[in-house]
Structure formats: structure tokens, C-alpha cells
Amino acid sequence: MGILIALQHRSQYAYDRPIQLGPQILRLRPAPHDRSQIRQYALQVTPAEHHLYWFQDPFANHLARVLLPQPTREFTVDVNITLDLQPFNPFDFLVADYAETYPFAYPQPLRRALLPYFEPEPAGGLLQQWLAGIDRRPASLIGFLFDLNQRLQRDLRYELRLESGVQSCEETLSRACGSCRDSAWLLVQILRHLGLAARFVSGYLVQLDPDSRVNGTGNDDFGLHAWTEVYVPGAGWLGLDPTSGLFATEQHIPLACAADPECAAPISGSLEAAGTHFSFTHQLQRLSS
Structure with missing residues (x-):
């Protein structure tokens, strides 16, 4: 029997002045070979005025490319995932x-x-x-x-x-x-x-x-x-x-x-030089077991 959980993860960057950010790459979606079952996935970016494009890199990872047309004092990424964790034996495999x-x-x-x-x-x-x-x-x-x-x-x-x-x-x-x-x-x-x-x-x-x-x-x-x-x-x-x-x-x-x-960095990208304060929060809720 699996365990259904909800994950909430926020990454927040606050800058000491409005700055222009270059393209930001987000690697915050479970990889294709993850064994858990994704019931729900949502990615939200602040500021609201942005463009987001999904693609896969040469390693088959799911990447989101975020373009921010205007200077900003904040860049926040919120990830919400509902996962069904299916227990497995890590030694249950056959070697050639x-x-x-x-x-x-x-x-x-x-x-x-x-x-x-x-x-x-x-x-x-x-x-x-x-x-x-x-x-x-x-x-x-x-x-x-x-x-x-x-x-x-x-x-x-x-x-x-x-x-x-x-x-x-x-x-x-x-x-x-x-x-x-x-x-x-x-x-x-x-x-x-x-x-x-x-x-x-x-x-x-x-x-x-x-x-x-x-x-x-x-x-x-x-x-x-x-x-x-x-x-x-x-x-x-x-x-x-x-x-x-x-x-x-x-x-x-x-x-x-x-x-x-x-x-494989969770978040990467270029930005103007500025004072930066980084913070993060994460919360797990068990929905069933």
C-alpha cells in the first residue's frame, strides 16, 4: 500500500533594488524515472508578469525556462506536488x-x-x-x-x-x-x-x-x-x-x-549584481497511509 503525501516547497529571492533577471531555469519537477506516482503538480512563479516554457534537457529532465520582461525586487517559486509513494525493495533487480x-x-x-x-x-x-x-x-x-x-x-x-x-x-x-x-x-x-x-x-x-x-x-x-x-x-x-x-x-x-x-541545480540563471536575501520553506502533509 502506498502513502499519499502533499509537498509544498517555496524558494524566495529578495533583492535590495529592482533588477533585471536573465532566463531562469527551474529543475523542480520529478524526473521521468521517479518511481512515485504524481497525482498533482503545480508550479507558480512570482512576479505574475512572466513567460514560462517547459522542455526536456539532453538528460531527459523536465525543465521550466522562465523569462521576466520587467525588473523586479522579488523572485519566488512555489511548487506543490501530491505524490503516491509506493514502497519498493531497493535490491529487487537483476544484474547482467x-x-x-x-x-x-x-x-x-x-x-x-x-x-x-x-x-x-x-x-x-x-x-x-x-x-x-x-x-x-x-x-x-x-x-x-x-x-x-x-x-x-x-x-x-x-x-x-x-x-x-x-x-x-x-x-x-x-x-x-x-x-x-x-x-x-x-x-x-x-x-x-x-x-x-x-x-x-x-x-x-x-x-x-x-x-x-x-x-x-x-x-x-x-x-x-x-x-x-x-x-x-x-x-x-x-x-x-x-x-x-x-x-x-x-x-x-x-x-x-x-x-x-x-x-542538476534546482534553480539557476543570471541576474544583475544586487544584494540578495534567499529563504525557503517546505511543508509535508500526509494524506493517507
């Missing part, structure tokens, strides 16, 4: 015979299709040291991925970081901490250096309190999150969350998946 044991080789046609997801950045000294500590002896691929994810979760301390952008792998490893997007990008790079196709994911993480009730006062919550997906032949894209050290479940709602983090 040739990929059951790591290391393995992707067939050339598949490798060509996944080419952007194989290209790592040059590894600095700390990343090289981390990679050198990996046991490369043949092992079950899924067990190998699980252990890798767990090790990274143990090595890094999570921190809430409101600044934009993603830390370099060297900075994350030297500090031994980072936000969810920092650890997700680090895991992408680790997987690529190991010869595995990997991509960066931004989305929502829904956290349901087992003691909550429909329309109750429990501790159900959600927020923006980031994690990693690795392409496993026969199984497809599998989510790995290095913040928790676990495989992604129905509570991970992907919004955008891309080869690089900047192509």
Missing part, C-alpha cells in the same frame, strides 16, 4: 551476468551511450589516497557498491551548507565533511575512477515519521537533497546516498540527473 562481479567491462555500444558518465576529473593527492585504499579483488558488484557507499559515509561528517556550488573532492576529503551535494559529487568521481558510469542527482528526500498519522502532528518532513546514481547493466540506474550510506528508496524523489552538478 557479465556485470555480477566487479571489475567488469561495459559492452562498447552501452559504453558509448554512457560516455559522459565515465569522464572523471583528475584525481588530487587525497582522492588518489582514498582510491588506493579500495580492495580491488573480484567481488560481488552490489556488495562492492554497498561497502563503498558505507565507507564514504563513515569518512565524512555531514554539514548543512547554504552557499551555492559544490566543493572539490580534495576540499571535501581534507575537511572530512560536506553537504549532501559535496559527498554525492565525490562519490560520482570515485565511481568514475573505478570505471563505473555515475551521475549526480538533485531531488527531494522525504522523511516519514513511523509514529505520524494522517493529518496528525508527527515529525514527517522533506527537503532538497543530493545523491549519486550508478549505472548497473541489467538493473539500470541505481541510487546511492552517501549521506546515509544506503541505497535510494521511494523516499528519494529525483528532480534532475546529470553528468555534472551545475546541470
Whole structure:
């Protein structure tokens, strides 16, 4: 049985003077491969005078392009989604015979299709040291991925970081901490250096309190999150969350998946230089369970 929930998410930018905004790109609609069922979706933008166009990027994500013809002191994006979360076993998949044991080789046609997801950045000294500590002896691929994810979760301390952008792998490893997007990008790079196709994911993480009730006062919550997906032949894209050290479940709602983090940012665009105050709110209501 699924759990029906309503998500309300507001992102608000206030400027110290009227400014002209360039095109704004919103990646705030569940991605096509999200397993939950979307019952209702609404996107509202302020100021009211704007033009909005939906399209799909090369990674098949749903993007909204917003054009604002007049200067404004405010830019607000409201997202309202009703989702039917259908629980699933994150290990319920079949791996192609040739990929059951790591290391393995992707067939050339598949490798060509996944080419952007194989290209790592040059590894600095700390990343090289981390990679050198990996046991490369043949092992079950899924067990190998699980252990890798767990090790990274143990090595890094999570921190809430409101600044934009993603830390370099060297900075994350030297500090031994980072936000969810920092650890997700680090895991992408680790997987690529190991010869595995990997991509960066931004989305929502829904956290349901087992003691909550429909329309109750429990501790159900959600927020923006980031994690990693690795392409496993026969199984497809599998989510790995290095913040928790676990495989992604129905509570991970992907919004955008891309080869690089900047192509998966929830909101991006250009604007005139100005003093900016950013704030956000989010609310989850459980409608049924």
C-alpha cells in the first residue's frame, strides 16, 4: 500500500533594488524515472508578469525556462506536488551476468551511450589516497557498491551548507565533511575512477515519521537533497546516498540527473549584481497511509 503525501516547497529571492533577471531555469519537477506516482503538480512563479516554457534537457529532465520582461525586487517559486509513494525493495533487480562481479567491462555500444558518465576529473593527492585504499579483488558488484557507499559515509561528517556550488573532492576529503551535494559529487568521481558510469542527482528526500498519522502532528518532513546514481547493466540506474550510506528508496524523489552538478541545480540563471536575501520553506502533509 502506498502513502499519499502533499509537498509544498517555496524558494524566495529578495533583492535590495529592482533588477533585471536573465532566463531562469527551474529543475523542480520529478524526473521521468521517479518511481512515485504524481497525482498533482503545480508550479507558480512570482512576479505574475512572466513567460514560462517547459522542455526536456539532453538528460531527459523536465525543465521550466522562465523569462521576466520587467525588473523586479522579488523572485519566488512555489511548487506543490501530491505524490503516491509506493514502497519498493531497493535490491529487487537483476544484474547482467557479465556485470555480477566487479571489475567488469561495459559492452562498447552501452559504453558509448554512457560516455559522459565515465569522464572523471583528475584525481588530487587525497582522492588518489582514498582510491588506493579500495580492495580491488573480484567481488560481488552490489556488495562492492554497498561497502563503498558505507565507507564514504563513515569518512565524512555531514554539514548543512547554504552557499551555492559544490566543493572539490580534495576540499571535501581534507575537511572530512560536506553537504549532501559535496559527498554525492565525490562519490560520482570515485565511481568514475573505478570505471563505473555515475551521475549526480538533485531531488527531494522525504522523511516519514513511523509514529505520524494522517493529518496528525508527527515529525514527517522533506527537503532538497543530493545523491549519486550508478549505472548497473541489467538493473539500470541505481541510487546511492552517501549521506546515509544506503541505497535510494521511494523516499528519494529525483528532480534532475546529470553528468555534472551545475546541470542538476534546482534553480539557476543570471541576474544583475544586487544584494540578495534567499529563504525557503517546505511543508509535508500526509494524506493517507
